[in-house]
Amino acid sequence: MPNATYILLIPLLPLAGFLLLGLFGRKYFKNTSGLIATCLLLISAALALYTAYGYFFEYGKVDGIYKQLIPLQIHWLEFSPGVSINMGIVLDPISVMMLVVVTFVSLMVHIYSLGYMKGDERFPTYYAFLGLFTFSMLGLVVSSNIFQIYIFWELVGVSSFLLIGYYYDKPSAVAACKKAFIVTRFADVGFLIGILILSFYTGTLDFNTLIQKLTNAGSPELQHAMAASFLGVSALTWGLVLVFIGGAGKSAMFPLHIWLPDAMEGPTPVSALIHAATMVVAGVFLVARLFPVFAISAPQALNLVGYVGAFSAFIAAIIACTQTDIKRVLAFSTMSQIGFMMFALGVSGTGGENGLGYTASMFHLFTHAMFKALLFLGAGAVIHFIHSNDMKDMGGLRKYLPITHISFLIACLAIAGVPPFAGFFSKEEILLAAYQHNMAIYYVALVTSGLTAFYMFRLYFSIFWNKEANIHEPHHGEGGFAMMLPLVLLAVGAAGAGFIPFGNFVSSDGAALESEFHLQFSIAPVALGLIGIFTAMWLYKKQNDKPDRIAAALSGLYKAAYHKFYIDELYIFVTKKIIFNLIGRPAAWFDKNVVDGMVNLTGNTTTAISERIKGLQSGKVQQYAMYFMAGVIGIAVLFIYIWK
């Protein structure tokens, strides 16, 4: 059993950084705040690695199975015996893996921002927010209690809000942060109701007890939750579906994905950290955390996860092919890859070979964090160099940005699933899991992975090849050492992370899963990926009019995809035209006329009466004396003639 103190330090160090820089940063650490935050996170990351090493190689494995360890549990709020909100730290394969991913990517982003955000007016504030986010995300992944996860869930939401709206003088950034917050909050309502349903039937908020009660076929809680039904679906399924809605909001699954592309208004390193590698996979993590319940007791809910994931992956890939803002392409690509992770969970079962999807999903989460963070940081370097997000302004940059070019290429190859880069291994496992369990999803995934290769290389060729660069005089180079180091480190990760025997560490039942490697199975996805790459090369390597001609030929589809299938417009239509007119306006009318009317009536009556009688208080002493006298005479008359 590990000593809890140093594990506790992993999330607390970023929190300390947040408090220090948030309170005193602007006054005392104007220039050093970046270094302070980075050093704190470096310690945090080292501790996370140490913990991971200890867990995976020393004390985590008992009889060949990775056990769940709870080194720290604090009794916090008790509602009734058995139902309490505890704060704890859970170590199991997925939380330890997430600890490493979050601290590593966050560290990379901290280092990168030293260069990228240099000279920014609110430099300390930026690092304070990064610290807050890192703390919340780390707290989220080690949560032992479903309510604890909810608290940290909201905290990552608010830090994401703060960071998207970091450039608060830009109206589009303000709109984007509000949108992100509102959409995810809306989804979180589902999550909260889900928590309430699950805890109502099981009488506990603790993950372990919850999972134990809901997966044991004989337990009365499970039978109770299965028996109660609403609209023909059992309460348990409803609870899990609602929890999944919360996860879908955070993870930008269709139809709650609309906030993610707009969230790209934040600083690019923030997009790399929050909207690519860590926060957006929180939904996947949540489903994985409750996975035994999904898989054993509510296969319908799990199927929903699978189909939503596959559909989101597909639709996002199509939209990504048409966008011209490089960060938006990456945002849709993120959504698509998270769709992969989701449906990998959706097609998975528990135990042994059936749990392949679970392992594959977590593996993809891991590799995706590497290469997507790399893509975003690379895009950041490009944006930093060219001061534009639009790929039409780019082209031929490979000579100016050699390191960025190579690392970006590695990341593109990784996401496209070209062997031997990281994405190949994880995507292969996902496809294999889908192939074994659900052919429909498998075909969608196959097409999507071809599309992925296409749009990523469209991006790559448009930025680094295509037309000649029209840079008259490069005013600065690629960015300093601080910006290049994370690119190189992440490129190493994106290239090599696939060789980690992931199944040995993370599996649905804790036992090692030997992932078989089928050469003939890999032919189809790799071939499709290569077709995608070569199509992109043919279309975008040299400047030509082929892409425009194709776009013109597919005008309807192209336009629909370019406008993101009008989902934003649909939301606006539903909210503005239907909800506002049918619910908002009448409610506002009622409030304005009836509720306010009553209040105003009371006020107005009082005013009218006092308006009439305020003349009595004239300030004239003699008048008062006159009233007094009149009163005395009146009382005298009363006593003398009436009450004799």
Place this chain on the structure above:
Amino acid sequence: MIMPGLYHILFISAALFFIGVYGFFTRRNLITMLMSIELILNSVNLNFIAFNKYVWPNKLDGLFFTLFVIAIAAAEAATAIAIIINLYRSHQSIDVENAQDLKY
């Protein structure tokens, strides 16, 4: 010649009281108003003395009460004059018409 009885004195007392009240209501000068109040108090004193003498001649309660009223009236006059002086300092006038700051 008629010996003055209780009723005569009560009549004088009532007259004095209403003269005082009238003065209090109509005069604008604070000093005059204070004097009117003294008239009212004295009419009350007269009442006490008259009742004491004609109704309970063997007791002295009314007499003592009158002495108390005179003592308190002296204190009251001192306080009132202090107030009037302060009013004069702040308003440069002792006219009640000018002292209407406590209006709504």
